[in-house]
Amino acid sequence: MARREITNWSQLQRFQPREIFTPRSEDELAAIVARAGLEGRRIKLMGAGHSFTAIAVTPDFHVTIHALDQLHHVDQSSGVVTVGAGITLKKLNRELDRYGLALTNMGDIDKQSIAGAVSTGTHGTGLAYGGIATQIRGLRMITPNGDVVDIDANHEPELFRCARVGLGALGIITRVTLQAVPSFRLHAVESSHSLDDVLEAWPDTIRSNDHAEFFFMPGGRNAARKINNRTDEPAAPLSRRRYIADKLVAENIGFGVIIRPNGVGPRLQHVVE
Ligand SMILES: Cc1cc2nc3c(=O)[nH]c(=O)nc-3n(C[C@H](O)[C@H](O)[C@H](O)COP(=O)(O)OP(=O)(O)OC[C@H]3O[C@@H](n4cnc5c(N)ncnc54)[C@H](O)[C@@H]3O)c2cc1C
Structure with a gap:
């Protein structure tokens, strides 16, 4: 059977992965990771496909997690929020706004997934306002050996530091906890x-x-x-x-x-x- 072609936003990256997966839960994702391990396949996640380079291209397992876009937890007083990693910045902003909260800074567009934006160091402007990675307080990841880990500055701090701009190379981010600010x-x-x-x-x-x-x-x-x-x-x-x-x-x-x-x-x- 002919393989389906996937393209990125600019359409300059085109590839035909061996298999395409659209898991609807962390359990389904973990099963894909286990299968990749057994078959010796590589996995690449694609968020919104807005990277210009081949960073999300794979000949093996192409995975998107648009279904993991829920708001899991909001602490309105501290502004700490946990969301599914597939959520777009557009939907995240809408959800935050319902609680009088906002991202302190972002880039020019809101089409990206939070996981993709975090992984590539997506940033806006302003000397006093950091990029999106600086707003991240914790991540849930599925590591290449199938473990589900919750990491932050205290748990697995080194992995956390690297995964905040992990270029999709350290595992699959399934949840993101971030520090929001009162909307402005x-x-x-x-x-x-x-x-x-x-x-x-x-x-x-x-x-x-x-x-x-x-x-x-x-x-x-x-x-x-x-x-x-x-x-x-x-x-x-x-x-x-x-x-x-x-x-x-x-x-x-x-x-x-x-x-x-x-x-x-x-x-x-x-x-x-
Ligand atoms: C029109 C346009 C405007 C832009 N404006 C800006 C800007 O103002 N500032 C700026 O800094 N950048 C900007 N960018 C770049 C863009 O923010 C980044 O390329 C960002 O990574 C895109 O997010 P995405 O969800 O499309 O990720 P993708 O491009 O799909 O993926 C990026 C990387 O993240 C990995 N990844 C995705 N999901 C996961 C996951 N769940 N777990 C682990 N890894 C994952 C992928 O494997 C890949 O390595 C712009 C891009 C475009 C096309």
């Missing part, structure tokens, strides 16, 4: 500048703002800068029209404009296609 609002300012001006001001920009980042196209002279600061001001989201104009059109088509001055747009687009 961000005031976002997104603007376009010359790349030289952004770079010159950068040391001051990152010191004087909670979060700052900029995008530019190699060879281009302009940059799109995004700054976010925590605020107690009431929420003032963009209207639907402004959202479509500023976010969807400006951010996507605007990128084309950023790279046009040097005429490198068409060439770059060609490479990206």
Whole structure:
């Protein structure tokens, strides 16, 4: 029988694993690990497949755990939360919000699984705010020999330290315990500048703002800068029209404009296609 092809988000990684598994429980996962051991097969987990590299590619057993996406425990006063490792950041944020909690920091998108985001050191910006791995307080893992272990700073501390950015190489993460914070609002300012001006001001920009980042196209002279600061001001989201104009059109088509001055747009687009 022909093997099914799996692709990552960018579709640059394509592979046909020997077998595909979608376990619905830790017991089913443990049985897959036992079988892999008996047959001498390797296992690779894939979260949301958003890594650009071949880090989640395998010729052997391809496993996804989207079904392990439950909220297991919430301590609203301390902000410590335990979730299934297959939960997406989007769903995690929604669940946390129900309890007045939030991740203290995250990257640009929310499509990743918490396990994938943790395993690759996914991060946002901000001198005072660490990446997702810094928010992790404990992990439940199935090790390659089939043991289920709960690890944290006191139990198996060395394994815990490594597994916080384990690159999927140390075992299967089935549960993640993380430290959330009281939810907060961000005031976002997104603007376009010359790349030289952004770079010159950068040391001051990152010191004087909670979060700052900029995008530019190699060879281009302009940059799109995004700054976010925590605020107690009431929420003032963009209207639907402004959202479509500023976010969807400006951010996507605007990128084309950023790279046009040097005429490198068409060439770059060609490479990206
Ligand atoms: C559009 C886009 C925007 C991005 N923005 C950012 C950003 O702002 N900041 C940033 O730092 N990164 C960013 N990334 C990168 C992304 O956060 C990482 O590649 C992340 O690993 C993707 O999570 P995933 O769930 O898709 O993991 P996958 O890519 O599926 O897997 C990543 C690794 O985790 C392992 N893994 C997955 N699940 C488990 C598990 N249960 N147990 C053990 N190992 C496991 C896999 O085997 C693999 O080694 C972005 C990527 C894209 C495509």
